[in-house]
Amino acid sequence: MIFSDHPIHEAPSILGRDPAGNILLRFKDGVRRMTVDQLTEFHRIREEQIANEKNDPLRYEWEPDAWRQADAILDEHRELLILGGNRSGKSSYAAKRIMKAMLDKPDGRFWCFQETSGNSVEMQQPLLWKYMPPEYRNTKKSRVTNISYGQKTGFAENSFVLPNGAQCFFRNYSQDVSTIEGGEVDGIWFDELVPSTFLETARFRLITRKGWLLLTFTPIEGYSAVVKDYLSGAKTLEDREAELLPIYGQADSDTRHSSLVTRHSDAPDDAKVIIGHERLPTLQEPARRKGRVQYFWTQDNPFSGYPELRTELLKAKKEEILVRAYGVPTKSIGNQFPRFNDKVHVVPVDRIPRTGTVYHVVDPCGARNWAQIWARFDDIGRCFIIQEWPGQDRYIPGVGFPGAWAEPDGKKHDGRPGDAQKCFGFGLLEYKAEIEAIEKELGREAGLPPGEPLPVFERLMDSRYGNAQTVAREGATTLIEECAEIDLAFLAAPGDTVNEGVTLINDLLAYDTTQPVSALNQPKLYVADRCKNTIYALQEWTGRDGKTGACRDFVDVIRYLVLSGARHLQNEDLSFEPLGSY
Numbered sequence: 001m002i003f004s005d006h007p008i009h010e011a012p013s014i015l016g017r018d019p020a021g022n023i024l025l026r027f028k029d030g031v032r033r034m035t036v037d038q039l040t041e042f043h044r045i046r047e048e049q050i051a052n053e054k055n056d057p058l059r060y061e062w063e064p065d066a067w068r069q070a071d072a073i074l075d076e077h078r079e080l081l082i083l084g085g086n087r088s089g090k091s092s093y094a095a096k097r098i099m100k101a102m103l104d105k106p107d108g109r110f111w112c113f114q115e116t117s118g119n120s121v122e123m124q125q126p127l128l129w130k131y132m133p134p135e136y137r138n139t140k141k142s143r144v145t146n147i148s149y150g151q152k153t154g155f156a157e158n159s160f161v162l163p164n165g166a167q168c169f170f171r172n173y174s175q176d177v178s179t180i181e182g183g184e185v186d187g188i189w190f191d192e193l194v195p196s197t198f199l200e201t202a203r204f205r206l207i208t209r210k211g212w213l214l215l216t217f218t219p220i221e222g223y224s225a226v227v228k229d230y231l232s233g234a235k236t237l238e239d240r241e242a243e244l245l246p247i248y249g250q251a252d253s254d255t256r257h258s259s260l261v262t263r264h265s266d267a268p269d270d271a272k273v274i275i276g277h278e279r280l281p282t283l284q285e286p287a288r289r290k291g292r293v294q295y296f297w298t299q300d301n302p303f304s305g306y307p308e309l310r311t312e313l314l315k316a317k318k319e320e321i322l323v324r325a326y327g328v329p330t331k332s333i334g335n336q337f338p339r340f341n342d343k344v345h346v347v348p349v350d351r352i353p354r355t356g357t358v359y360h361v362v363d364p365c366g367a368r369n370w371a372q373i374w375a376r377f378d379d380i381g382r383c384f385i386i387q388e389w390p391g392q393d394r395y396i397p398g399v400g401f402p403g404a405w406a407e408p409d410g411k412k413h414d415g416r417p418g419d420a421q422k423c424f425g426f427g428l429l430e431y432k433a434e435i436e437a438i439e440k441e442l443g444r445e446a447g448l449p450p451g452e453p454l455p456v457f458e459r460l461m462d463s464r465y466g467n468a469q470t471v472a473r474e475g476a477t478t479l480i481e482e483c484a485e486i487d488l489a490f491l492a493a494p495g496d497t498v499n500e501g502v503t504l505i506n507d508l509l510a511y512d513t514t515q516p517v518s519a520l521n522q523p524k525l526y527v528a529d530r531c532k533n534t535i536y537a538l539q540e541w542t543g544r545d546g547k548t549g550a551c552r553d554f555v556d557v558i559r560y561l562v563l564s565g566a567r568h569l570q571n572e573d574l575s576f577e578p579l580g581s582y
Contacts, residue, residue, distance in 0.1 A: 058100070070082065077291045078206075082215065082293075082296055099131040113171050224332075230288075234293055243299070248273065347526050358457055361557040385527045386531075398424075439454045440454075498559070510524075
């Protein structure tokens with residue numbers, strides 16, 4: 001008697017017979033006894049289940065709990081982004097959802113999108129054929145029914161029609177977006193890198209029929225502007241422990257995990273015991289969009305080959321584990337600072353050394369407000385961005401709380417301008433007043449007497465704008481010269497190429513990510529947690545939107561800083577407070 005392999009329908013091991021002649025079988029939950037007839041019937045039912053699942057997966061295939069949750073979300077919220085790990089089953093779910101909806105919706109219209117026509121034939125269309133009811137696979141063409149599929153070419157004319165009149169169309173993003181204008185649709189599946197233009201147009205095509213929208217994406221190379229739009233500010237509704245992301249703690253007499261095998265051999269010697277696991281989201285509510293974001297974990301799909309993937313990832317970097325096992329994006333596609341990690345490079349204000357050499361950097365602009373940062377260098381070469389202006393949570397007299405400098409945008413890689421960029425109408429004296437107020441606040445944080453500003457060693461300004469001549473009543477002048485007249489002395493920041501500045505910033509962000517952060521293994525650039533605009537820029541800036549990129553300004557001020565050769569003054573008697581690891 002041969003049992004077919006199957007990850008769900010368990011095949012027992014035959015141990016022998018008991019004295020009564022019953023057959024002893026070992027299952028995962030223990031040993032059972034069966035007569036020959038009982039075992040024969042068990043075998044017949046199991047093999048029949050496996051055959052049914054293979055021949056008619058639409059009706060008999062086993063489904064993870066996440067699939068039923070996704071169905072409920074689409075029924076209620078009508079829009080769902082599924083982020084999945086490798087072989088997590090997200091595409092299979094989407095194809096099955098389309099087929100089930102077609103059977104339930106006579107004369108329904110459904111669209112399936114992939115990046116290219118070739119990808120559609122190779123990746124999407126075989127899944128729809130897999131879930132085609134077997135009774136329809138050889139149905140003859142009629143006035144309504146039209147189902148013709150070939151492994152090499154996919155569905156004839158990139159479409160098929162079921163006997164109930166429901167029709168599915170296969171489209172791709174290389175087509176002009178105008179091809180989807182004007183249609184009315186009951187359901188749409190966007191797979192992988194959907195352009196924002198297609199997504200926005202598709203939403204209008206669903207309104208009349210109260211249709212639903214499903215997006216599936218694996219963020220191997222990072223995430224797109226569309227995905228960023230869903231995730232920025234998303235609220236986690238459900239989460240779980242991730243077994244591949246252990247948390248280490250010190251071993252003691254109460255520890256019950258002494259026999260566990262740790263994932264990282266580089267864990268600290270005094271913290272070799274796993275005391276828990278990081279929690280990752282499984283369901284989120286977007287801040288800016290209706291619908292939900294759901295994560296399909298590879299381990300939840302028993303057909304995925306997860307044991308092999310788990311072994312492969314045991315010593316992988318955390319970023320790779322997040323993406324490949326849990327579908328959690330770690331960076332934007334094309335992000336210029338892939339090493340930036342908010343859990344390492346972002347620190348509370350009270351963890352920043354209170355002494356060092358301070359620089360003030362400005363990127364001025366007449367059409368929007370000045371972007372500014374203050375940075376402190378300590379005597380071991382670390383740079384801490386301690387304040388920014390305008391800050392999202394800092395009140396500005398006459399303005400209020402300015403909000404964000406840049407916000408996510410599904411159409412733009414580097415976001416769109418936020419309220420903080422809208423010109424406050426400030427003149428030089430008003431900028432000076434704000435600068436003085438901030439430096440007094442920083443002085444108080446550094447322990448200086450009340451009202452004494454933090455000493456600034458050097459002020460830097462974008463050389464192109466700062467040195468541009470303007471015509472005044474007394475003759476030609478520059479912004480840097482005008483600032484000097486009100487006792488704001490700026491130097492022109494170096495005008496080197498963008499690429500050179502980005503390289504230097506990445507050098508300061510670098511550290512050995514395979515080792516714990518420590519005094520001997522730490523980056524050289526940190527950002528105070530209150531500098532939200534700077535943090536957003538380091539997380540999201542791609543450079544793809546060029547000089548108009550909404551979050552570029554706070555990247556530029558950091559570039560001016562590092563290109564200037566700013567450093568701690570070694571001849572000053574300055575102390576520092578060790579930052580340690582975190």
